[in-house]
Amino acid sequence: MAALRDAKIHKDVQDYYGQVLKKSEDLQTNACVTPARPVPKYIREALQNVHEEVTLRYYGCGLVIPEHLKNCWILDLGSGSGRDCYAVSQLVGEMGHVTGIDMTESQVEVAKKYIGYHMNKYGFQIPNVTFIHGYIEKLGEAGIKSDSYDIVISNCVVNLVPDKQQVLQEVYRVLKHGGELYFSDIYASLELPEETRKHKILWGECLGGALYWKDLAILAQKIGFCPPRLVDAHVITVQNKELESVIGDCRFVSATFRLFKLPKTVPAKRYQVIYNGGITGHEEELVFDTNFTFKEGESVEVGGETAAILENSRFAQHFLITPVGEKLPTPGECTVSESKDIITDPFKLAEKLGNWTSRCSSNAASSCCSTKKSC
Numbered sequence: 001m002a003a004l005r006d007a008k009i010h011k012d013v014q015d016y017y018g019q020v021l022k023k024s025e026d027l028q029t030n031a032c033v034t035p036a037r038p039v040p041k042y043i044r045e046a047l048q049n050v051h052e053e054v055t056l057r058y059y060g061c062g063l064v065i066p067e068h069l070k071n072c073w074i075l076d077l078g079s080g081s082g083r084d085c086y087a088v089s090q091l092v093g094e095m096g097h098v099t100g101i102d103m104t105e106s107q108v109e110v111a112k113k114y115i116g117y118h119m120n121k122y123g124f125q126i127p128n129v130t131f132i133h134g135y136i137e138k139l140g141e142a143g144i145k146s147d148s149y150d151i152v153i154s155n156c157v158v159n160l161v162p163d164k165q166q167v168l169q170e171v172y173r174v175l176k177h178g179g180e181l182y183f184s185d186i187y188a189s190l191e192l193p194e195e196t197r198k199h200k201i202l203w204g205e206c207l208g209g210a211l212y213w214k215d216l217a218i219l220a221q222k223i224g225f226c227p228p229r230l231v232d233a234h235v236i237t238v239q240n241k242e243l244e245s246v247i248g249d250c251r252f253v254s255a256t257f258r259l260f261k262l263p264k265t266v267p268a269k270r271y272q273v274i275y276n277g278g279i280t281g282h283e284e285e286l287v288f289d290t291n292f293t294f295k296e297g298e299s300v301e302v303g304g305e306t307a308a309i310l311e312n313s314r315f316a317q318h319f320l321i322t323p324v325g326e327k328l329p330t331p332g333e334c335t336v337s338e339s340k341d342i343i344t345d346p347f348k349l350a351e352k353l354g355n356w357t358s359r360c361s362s363n364a365a366s367s368c369c370s371t372k373k374s375c
């Protein structure tokens, strides 16, 4: 039954992104998910260098370009026409590598068509990008090995996948120790009822398959990731009477989270961390997530979980980390929040930031994820 359901969803989504949509402008929505913080100049330039046809077929819902990418191996889940892949391929440089995987053949074809163009533009002798036609729930079948990537990114895709746990489990498998999943997606304010889930347009709109936001932390813990770190969020308003009546009281948010793969336990201590400012484009401060900004040379007290993330990840060489000796009241398993002030709710963050995004115009065939006016 589940296999049949998954196959039907895959087919509908492939038709939508392969046949119905030809370019971002075919979207009828006025969704314009602009990052809350200013986008660093080096990222704006990397995005501007991407070929026009690739950018025209971009359907993401956030910015999935984390900091400090030089020499990294990056996997993009549901890479579509490859916009994010080409932007990050420039940033990882010739010694890094980017793999994009997508199940919609025509999107993969567009992505592949421009490998030469981008490598030429970036002055790379050997291509550092590969595109695979395949399913993100089955990365093994696509030849993706365990512990092989520093970062997995994904832009508005996991909501379209029926078995989200399978995807996250695969991500955990392919990430190296200290690696992270940095991804933007749509989340719901409650568990969606069957009627909403089964609504074909809402699923295509990236709303019907949206995860209840609290379930992300539950899934992450089940699989072994550290608790999700919230980076950015935008409330999405649905301006379509027909769809609104199906959705009822549910609200939606587009949010960017980072999930780290670390040792299962972290020390029950507090730490002083000092950022040395060495990360290109983030020399003065590193906005790690919505709760932690590290200013160059400034000492910040953090719990064991944040210290473990910094110490075990690619950020390690840019931080001086020393224990302050104070014991936390609870065991320091990688499952407890460090402080009750920490924001984990993307709806609260979006409201706090005043980020509102209209979505789903009167045309019911409209789709999610247009950022054609953003970035």
Ligand SMILES: C[S@@+](CC[C@H](N)C(=O)[O-])C[C@H]1O[C@@H](n2cnc3c(N)ncnc32)[C@H](O)[C@@H]1O
Residues within 6 Å of the ligand: 010, 013, 014, 017, 057, 058, 059, 060, 061, 077, 078, 079, 080, 081, 082, 083, 084, 101, 102, 103, 104, 107, 134, 135, 136, 137, 154, 155, 156, 157, 160, 161, 369
């Ligand atoms: C909303 S688009 C986003 C595409 C791309 N990330 C971007 O920002 O332009 C969703 C993409 O996810 C792909 N996709 C959805 N489910 C998938 C799955 N199970 N395996 C692989 N790709 C999938 C679709 O083919 C489509 O290209």
